[in-house]
């Protein structure tokens with residue numbers, strides 16, 4: 001598992017979803033999976049969670065759980081994928097928008113000028 005940050009307001013944001021045990025949920029920005037893991041803890045056996053992240057590194061953090069599916073695409077395609085998986089309508093969606101600390105802290109990715117990696 002790569003270094004990802006502990007999501008800010010993790011419990012508060014999951015609580016705000018007011019989960020129903022058998023509901024269908026979306027994590028639009030999976031990243032290190034912090035929100036998804038917490039959501040799965042509270043979801044019942046019949047619940048489903050679809051997560052999206054367009055960063056290939058994030059897909060390495062996938063969670064092995066039969067209620068969970070990670071889709072390695074931009075979340076602008078959410079509707080298309082959910083229709084395909086017959087998962088509409090959803091009970092709730094969480095989006096932790098932005099980039100992750102992992103993306104900044106890996107020098108080779110070139111997001112930060114703190115590193116002198118690529119000369």
Ligand SMILES: C[S@@+](CC[C@H](N)C(=O)[O-])C[C@H]1O[C@@H](n2cnc3c(N)ncnc32)[C@H](O)[C@@H]1O
Pocket residue numbers: 004005007028029030031032033034035036052053054055058073074075076096097098099100
């Ligand atoms: C702040 S991080 C999410 C952290 C995550 N909640 C966690 O618990 O680790 C944002 C993530 O959203 C992803 N992302 C940003 N824009 C996206 C988009 N349009 N479609 C899919 N993923 C996107 C980034 O690749 C990044 O992994």
